[in-house]
Amino acid sequence: MTRALFALLLLLWVAGCAADPYGPNAAGICPLIRVAEMPLTIQRDVMFVDGTIENQPVRLLVDSGAERTLLTEDAVAGFRDPDGIRPLVVGRLDDAFVLASETCALDIIGAQVERELNPGELVVIDADGPRYRQAVEPRSASLCIFEYIYFARPDTTLNGRGLYEARVEMGRRLAAESAVEADVVIPVPDSGTPAAVGFAQASGIPFGEGLVKNRYVGRTFIQPDQALRERGVKLKFNVLRSVLEGKRVVVVDDSIVRGSTTRKLVTMLFEAGAKEVHLRISSPPIISPCFYGIDMADQDQLIAAGRNVGQVRDALGATSLSYLSLEGLQEATGETSDHFCRACLTGVYPTHIPDEMRLSKLRFEPLPAPAAAG
Numbered sequence: 001m002t003r004a005l006f007a008l009l010l011l012l013w014v015a016g017c018a019a020d021p022y023g024p025n026a027a028g029i030c031p032l033i034r035v036a037e038m039p040l041t042i043q044r045d046v047m048f049v050d051g052t053i054e055n056q057p058v059r060l061l062v063d064s065g066a067e068r069t070l071l072t073e074d075a076v077a078g079f080r081d082p083d084g085i086r087p088l089v090v091g092r093l094d095d096a097f098v099l100a101s102e103t104c105a106l107d108i109i110g111a112q113v114e115r116e117l118n119p120g121e122l123v124v125i126d127a128d129g130p131r132y133r134q135a136v137e138p139r140s141a142s143l144c145i146f147e148y149i150y151f152a153r154p155d156t157t158l159n160g161r162g163l164y165e166a167r168v169e170m171g172r173r174l175a176a177e178s179a180v181e182a183d184v185v186i187p188v189p190d191s192g193t194p195a196a197v198g199f200a201q202a203s204g205i206p207f208g209e210g211l212v213k214n215r216y217v218g219r220t221f222i223q224p225d226q227a228l229r230e231r232g233v234k235l236k237f238n239v240l241r242s243v244l245e246g247k248r249v250v251v252v253d254d255s256i257v258r259g260s261t262t263r264k265l266v267t268m269l270f271e272a273g274a275k276e277v278h279l280r281i282s283s284p285p286i287i288s289p290c291f292y293g294i295d296m297a298d299q300d301q302l303i304a305a306g307r308n309v310g311q312v313r314d315a316l317g318a319t320s321l322s323y324l325s326l327e328g329l330q331e332a333t334g335e336t337s338d339h340f341c342r343a344c345l346t347g348v349y350p351t352h353i354p355d356e357m358r359l360s361k362l363r364f365e366p367l368p369a370p371a372a373a374g
């Protein structure tokens with residue numbers, strides 16, 4: 001009975017990670033550590049957990065941006081980092097309990113949300129049910145604001161707020177902040193869709209689908225080099241000429257990282273007959289890299305770092321470009337700014353970032369080709 005319960009928990013955790021393919025899982029965290037015949041301990045001063053993976057001893061560091069789960073013979077445990085950068089939720093399925101990074105994983109299996117873990121909080125679940133304790137002092141309340149913008153699925157709730165509704169609201173505010181005369185509003189699917197719905201609602205411009213997404217390829221910004229990213233755009237999207245031809249088009253996307261995807265999309269839309277292409281982005285410009293588990297890009301690869309909006313528009317080849325303001329984004333979350341990490345949008349990090357960590361952002365990028373002689 002006990003083993004069956006924990007096997008279920010294990011499966012549900014894996015399902016939770018699969019439902020969140022670009023959050024913690026894609027960032028290389030979301031580890032599942034088997035603690036063999038060892039008591040689960042967190043030593044407060046240095047914050048690590050000892051355990052084993054396939055009989056090899058491991059020491060699991062507990063750091064910002066990392067949510068951790070551990071499975072023993074008798075219990076499963078979850079720990080949320082002391083800055084609360086990534087969410088971790090406990091759910092209930094009849095008399096069993098589950099852990100997931102997003103509530104949508106609970107919906108899929110019919111579980112109910114029990115509660116979200118607080119920063120620095122540990123839950124140990126065994127045959128007696130869940131026991132919570134504040135394992136380490138919370139350092140800050142710095143939930144990643146990009147969970148609201150892009151990472152988490154729209155059918156997830158965070159802090160009691162449905163992310164679909166939050167993203168629609170971002171689109172409404174974007175329309176109010178940057179009105180434009182146009183014939184059709186289209187999303188960059190799927191992540192730009194809720195904001196495009198909100199933009200169309202607030203502006204009165206009809207919503208349409210001008211880009212069709214290939215559902216069998218992954219996210220392009222996370223590809224390891226530029227050539228793969230460029231090829232990925234062509235594989236990922238096709239245009240609907242009948243929606244675009246002769247039209248002034250508003251294109252709504254959630255964010256722009258390097259700009260390579262957006263630049264290609266703008267070109268494709270003009271080639272399909274669009275008269276004007278107005279880019280509307282439902283987040284502020286990304287100007288700094290992420291050091292909390294999301295491999296976005298290094299600073300000098302971010303198109304908005306060191307460029308103003310007009311320069312970014314020119315680099316992308318669009319007719320016009322507007323971003324949602326930081327205030328507009330914040331209000332759409334329904335929370336105040338002191339609940340969030342917004343470092344990639346502001347350059348202000350909630351924790352100290354060591355120099356070696358900043359340099360390590362380049363380690364998977366290939367060296368540029370040598371310049372031709374002469």
Ligand code: SF4
Pocket residue numbers: 085144145146147289290291292294341342343344345
């Ligand atoms: S830097 Fe940006 S992506 Fe990274 S945790 Fe903070 S808000 Fe999220």
